[in-house]
Amino acid sequence: MSEAEQYDATIYERPSVTVDVVILTLINEALHVLLLQRRHWPYAGQWAIPGGFVGIDESLEDAAQRELQEETGIQAVYLEQLYTFGSPQRDPRTRVISVAYFALVRADRHQPSTSDEATAVRWFPIDQLPEPLAFDHRVIVQAAVNRLRSKLEYTTLAFQLLPEEFTLAELYETYGQLFGDRRRGDDGAAGEWAGLDKRNFYRKITDAGILHDTGRFREGRGRPAKLYTFRPETQSGEFVFRWREARAG
Amino acid sequence: MSEAEQYDATIYERPSVTVDVVILTLINEALHVLLLQRRHWPYAGQWAIPGGFVGIDESLEDAAQRELQEETGIQAVYLEQLYTFGSPQRDPRTRVISVAYFALVRADRHQPSTSDEATAVRWFPIDQLPEPLAFDHRVIVQAAVNRLRSKLEYTTLAFQLLPEEFTLAELYETYGQLFGDRRRGDDGAAGEWAGLDKRNFYRKITDAGILHDTGRFREGRGRPAKLYTFRPETQSGEFVFRWREARAG
DNA sequence: TCAATAGTGTCTTTGAGACACTATCCG
DNA sequence: CGGATAGTGTCTCAAAGACACTATTGA
Numbered sequence: 321m322s323e324a325e326q327y328d329a330t331i332y333e334r335p336s337v338t339v340d341v342v343i344l345t346l347i348n349e350a351l352h353v354l355l356l357q358r359r360h361w362p363y364a365g366q367w368a369i370p371g372g373f374v375g376i377d378e379s380l381e382d383a384a385q386r387e388l389q390e391e392t393g394i395q396a397v398y399l400e401q402l403y404t405f406g407s408p409q410r411d412p413r414t415r416v417i418s419v420a421y422f423a424l425v426r427a428d429r430h431q432p433s434t435s436d437e438a439t440a441v442r443w444f445p446i447d448q449l450p451e452p453l454a455f456d457h458r459v460i461v462q463a464a465v466n467r468l469r470s471k472l473e474y475t476t477l478a479f480q481l482l483p484e485e486f487t488l489a490e491l492y493e494t495y496g497q498l499f500g501d502r503r504r505g506d507d508g509a510a511g512e513w514a515g516l517d518k519r520n521f522y523r524k525i526t527d528a529g530i531l532h533d534t535g536r537f538r539e540g541r542g543r544p545a546k547l548y549t550f551r552p553e554t555q556s557g558e559f560v561f562r563w564r565e566a567r568a569g
Numbered sequence: 570m571s572e573a574e575q576y577d578a579t580i581y582e583r584p585s586v587t588v589d590v591v592i593l594t595l596i597n598e599a600l601h602v603l604l605l606q607r608r609h610w611p612y613a614g615q616w617a618i619p620g621g622f623v624g625i626d627e628s629l630e631d632a633a634q635r636e637l638q639e640e641t642g643i644q645a646v647y648l649e650q651l652y653t654f655g656s657p658q659r660d661p662r663t664r665v666i667s668v669a670y671f672a673l674v675r676a677d678r679h680q681p682s683t684s685d686e687a688t689a690v691r692w693f694p695i696d697q698l699p700e701p702l703a704f705d706h707r708v709i710v711q712a713a714v715n716r717l718r719s720k721l722e723y724t725t726l727a728f729q730l731l732p733e734e735f736t737l738a739e740l741y742e743t744y745g746q747l748f749g750d751r752r753r754g755d756d757g758a759a760g761e762w763a764g765l766d767k768r769n770f771y772r773k774i775t776d777a778g779i780l781h782d783t784g785r786f787r788e789g790r791g792r793p794a795k796l797y798t799f800r801p802e803t804q805s806g807e808f809v810f811r812w813r814e815a816r817a818g
Numbered sequence: 819t820c821a822a823t824a825g826t827g828t829c830t831t832t833g834a835g836a837c838a839c840t841a842t843c844c845g
Numbered sequence: 846c847g848g849a850t851a852g853t854g855t856c857t858c859a860a861a862g863a864c865a866c867t868a869t870t871g872a
Contacts, residue, residue, distance in 0.1 A: 333625040334583040337666055376582040376664055380655035404653045404668050406629035415625055417586055417668075419653050489824070519826070520862060542823030543869040565862060738851070768853070769835060791850030792842040814835060825868070832861075841852070 335406075335415040339383040340371030340457070342402065342420065342464035343392060344446075345427035346481040349493040351446045351468075352427065353461055354391065355453070356438035362412045363454035367444075369461065371418065384421040391441065392432050398424040398480045403463055410456050418455075422464040424480040472498060474560050476530060479550035487538050487545035492521050499563050515565045528559045584655075584664040588632040589620030589706070591651065591669065591713035592641060593695075594676035595730040598742040600695045600717075601676065602710055603640065604702070605687035611661045612703035616693075618710065620667065633670040640690065641681050647673040647729040652712055659705050667704075671713040673729040721747060723809045725779060728799035736787050736794035741770050748812050764814045777808045 343354040355367040370391040374383045384399055399421055406417040432441040444450065446465055452458065471477050478494060496513030512518050525531065532551050537544035592603040604616040619640040623632045633648055648670055655666040681690040693699065695714055701707065720726050727743060745762030761767050774780065781800045786793035 332585075332622060335586055335623065335625060337584055337586060373581060374584065374655070374666075376584060377657045379657060380653065380666070401652060403650060404629065406623070406668070408626045408628060417623075417629070417666075419655070419666075487824085517862070517864085519864085522825075523827095524861090539870085540823080541871075542821080543825080543871095545824055562861095736851085766835070766837085768837085771852075772854095773834090788843085789850080790844075791848080792844095792852080794851055811834095819872105821870105821872085823868100823870085826866085828864090830861100830863080832859100834857100834859085836857080837855090839853085841850100843850085844848090845846105 333415075335417045337374045338371050338416055338418045339374055339380055339387060340369050340418050340420050340460060341384050341387045341391075341399075342369050342422040342461055343388065343425060344422060344464065344468060344481070345425050345443065346494060347427050347443060347445075349490060350497050351465070351481075352443040353446055353449070353464075354432060355442060355444055355450070356391070356435075357440040357442075358454055359437055359439050365439075366452065366454040367450045367457075368454035369457050374419075380419050381421075384419075384423070388423050388425075390435070392425060394425050398477065400467075402460070402467060405456060405460060407456070418460075420460045420463070422467065424468075424477065426481065426483055469498060473562055476550065476559055478561075482550070485534060485536075485538075485547045485549055487547060488522055488525070489545055491525065491548075492516075492518060495521065495561070516563075517565065520565070524561075530559050582664075584666045586623045587620050587665055587667045588623055588629055588636060589618050589667050589669050589709060590633050590636045590640075590648075591618050591671040591710055592637065592674060593671060593713065593717060593730070594674050594692065595743060596676050596692060596694075598739060599746050600714070600730075601692040602695055602698070602713075603681060604691060604693055604699070605640070605684075606689040606691075607703055608686055608688050614688075615701065615703040616691075616699045616706075617703035618706050623668075629668050630670075633668075633672070637672050637674075639684070641674060643674050647726065649716075651709070651716060654705060654709060656705070667709075669709045669712070671716065673717075673726065675730065675732055718747060722811050725799065725808055727810075731799075734783060734785075734787075734796045734798055736796060737771055737774070738794055740774065740797075741765075741767060744770065744810070765812075766814065769814070773810075779808050 345352050345354070354370065356370055358364050358366055358368050370387050372383070372387055372390075374380060378386075380401065381399070384401075385395070388397065388399065389395060400423075402420040402422045404417060404419045408415055410416065410418070427443065432443075434441050446461070449458065449461065453461070468477065472495075478491070478498070482491065482494060492513075496516055499513075499516070530551055531548040534547045534549055536547045538547055594601050594603070603619065605619055607613050607615055607617050619636050621632070621636055621639075623629060627635070629650065630648065633650075634644070637646065637648070638644060649672075651669040651671045653666060653668045657664055659665065659667070676692065681692075683690050695710070698707065698710065702710065717726065721744075727740070727747070731740065731743060741762075745765055748762075748765070779800055780797040783796045783798055785796045787796055
């Protein structure tokens with residue numbers, strides 16, 4: 321903005337501004353999104369990400385936090401502005417510009433509940449989204465997943481998704497699911513993730529010095545696995561995951 | 570958005586939405602920003618980045634392109650959405666949400682001219698911005714520069730800034746200015762960029778296979794330098810610059 | 819003792835980074 | 846030939862990646 325005319329701009333027709341939030345979590349080491357089934361027009365009955373209008377005196381981040389709170393009852397999570405979607409035709413009612421955020425939460429803690437705006441609320445695996453989604457929400461969800469994937473490579477964001485305590489196998493499985501395209505079943509049985517060598521992964525992650533060995537174990541079938549926590553003091557550190565691997569044939 | 574109540578939302582007070590554009594260019598291998606000196610209240614006399622209201626039927630990208638056009642007369646450039654700034658108090662007139670874009674242009678081509686909105690238009694070196702800038706524009710400019718810097722590491726964006734034909738020395742100087750903190754004058758004379766070895770840089774850039782040798786030369790003092798062009802077909806390629814260097818003392 | 823899962827060591831290859839001299843042109 | 850700028854080759858080291866077996870537990 322730069323104009324005197326802006327001062328008179330109140331007479332112009334203004335778009336509406338909403339904030340929509342892509343809420344991501346990990347369930348059984350697989351990435352899921354929270355969707356609401358819309359009760360009302362437009363797109364009644366279709367699934368959508370939660371969102372709502374920005375209050376006239378409310379910051380965008382506050383609005384996103386409020387939506388998150390209303391839908392999931394969570395506050396302390398990772399929240400980041402994603403992108404602003406503003407095609408003139410993206411909402412059939414009127415011009416609506418949507419500032420999209422994405423949030424990472426730990427799903428174990430809480431189950432979402434339906435509201436008067438939604439007939440249902442559910443976690444969907446990101447590779448099994450209902451078809452179609454309301455508005456341009458498919459694009460928004462895809463953008464969030466892309467952003468998350470790329471950030472996982474050079475941040476410790478993955479630990480925002482995992483439970484407080486985890487085993488190396490769970491961590492490995494998580495990275496595998498988030499990056500790996502598919503398993504290779506050498507003999508039919510489930511093996512390692514294509515292109516992600518377990519030993520190299522363990523070495524890299526432990527050498528990085530970002531894990532704390534709790535001294536406790538997760539019991540189950542087979543040999544008990546060490547439980548680790550993430551050392552948040554290293555969060556700003558130099559850890560880079562970087563997914564490459566695959567040299568020979 | 571998800572509510573029936575949105576349908577009635579026209580009755581709510583709506584924020585204004587603007588698009589502001591950080592226009593960056595290279596002048597003498599140094600990064601510059603285009604700023605306008607505001608003619609009117611608020612912040613009259615102060616420098617600001619160009620911007621304006623989003624038309625009710627105009628996409629955000631179109632609005633950004635239009636601003637760019639109006640201020641510089643350029644169309645074909647790199648344009649990317651940067652971030653959306655929405656603090657309730659960022660504009661003294663009314664609630665204004667600003668979707669910021671950043672654009673890369675080649676400055677050689679065209680000189681900006683003043684308009685009825687601005688008393689002056691100028692390129693400023695990014696490390697010599699006027700103090701203060703209007704609104705929160707300093708933050709926005711800084712965000713653009715940060716984004717550009719980080720993208721230069723893993724994209725070929727630098728070539729969007731350089732003239733069509735360039736020498737390796739110009740390319741080296743550009744990367745040095747964009748990343749290097751300072752020169753080291755071993756003896757007083759200008760030397761290489763701290764931490765950026767010229768030979769390693771040349772090797773890396775030529776091995777990457779993204780340059781086309783035009784066979785022509787730039788004449789001047791000293792040995793003529795080969796002129797290269799960027800091969801845009803490799804734009805989506807695997808080139809990564811990645812700035813590290815500095816192992817021993 | 820076997821099924822199931824956890825955990826580990828070494829060699830090879832690649833790419834990054836340190837390092838300083840030769841080549842070409844012009845006046 | 847001297848000043849000015851362009852351009853190049855090799856060694857070292859760290860980190861990535863390929864590769865397969867041993868350890869621990871409970872049924």
